[in-house]
Amino acid sequence: MSVLTPLAELVSTVQFLHQKGWAPATSSNYSVRHPLDPNQYWISMSGIDKAQFGLQHLMLIDATGRAIAPADAWPSAETLLHTMLYRLYPDVHCVLHTHTIFNSVLSYEHQYDRRLRLPKFELLKGIPGVGTHEAEIYIPVFANSQDIAQLADKVEVVLKQGTEAPALLLAGHGLYSWGASVAEAKRVIETLEFLFESMYRLKAYMPPE
Numbered sequence: 001m002s003v004l005t006p007l008a009e010l011v012s013t014v015q016f017l018h019q020k021g022w023a024p025a026t027s028s029n030y031s032v033r034h035p036l037d038p039n040q041y042w043i044s045m046s047g048i049d050k051a052q053f054g055l056q057h058l059m060l061i062d063a064t065g066r067a068i069a070p071a072d073a074w075p076s077a078e079t080l081l082h083t084m085l086y087r088l089y090p091d092v093h094c095v096l097h098t099h100t101i102f103n104s105v106l107s108y109e110h111q112y113d114r115r116l117r118l119p120k121f122e123l124l125k126g127i128p129g130v131g132t133h134e135a136e137i138y139i140p141v142f143a144n145s146q147d148i149a150q151l152a153d154k155v156e157v158v159l160k161q162g163t164e165a166p167a168l169l170l171a172g173h174g175l176y177s178w179g180a181s182v183a184e185a186k187r188v189i190e191t192l193e194f195l196f197e198s199m200y201r202l203k204a205y206m207p208p209e
């Protein structure tokens, strides 16, 4: 595998996510671990319209989130969540983040529950390690914050206690998901966005109690 393979995979995934409408208004950010140096990552630059996203919008950073190349570029404002996830999970090679109406509404509604239970739908099996739709899967929900360093510390404490899915929600903000490869992280994002939309529509369909 070429050093550039994960970068090309990431760019086509970003374009896919944008086409789905999951990265509006320059929001969302994405990264991959360097295949030859586990303490370096390529991450999307800040403020890029994802409709135009290409290789030139990825930059190399170190494990503290500092720019390596281009040295004068600005990484995503949420870089420290990515670096925390790579530090916590040595086998993770890709982190994806989406801003969607369904993940924003559900995480906002369940922020005081601090977790969201997924419906027992067949697509649960899109989550690594889940072999049946009968599984009880919860996604942790965190209060949104503009202090990303502090937020990353809080998230790390919770994730260290274990999770059922490689994902977390920020209330009224969006979804983070990660995987051993770009393809795996993408599969988790698609799975969860399908389940979030299903939950939302199921509730809209049910008559009020």
Ligand SMILES: [Zn+2]
Binding pocket: 027, 028, 029, 078, 097, 099, 173, 174
């Ligand atoms: Zn965000």
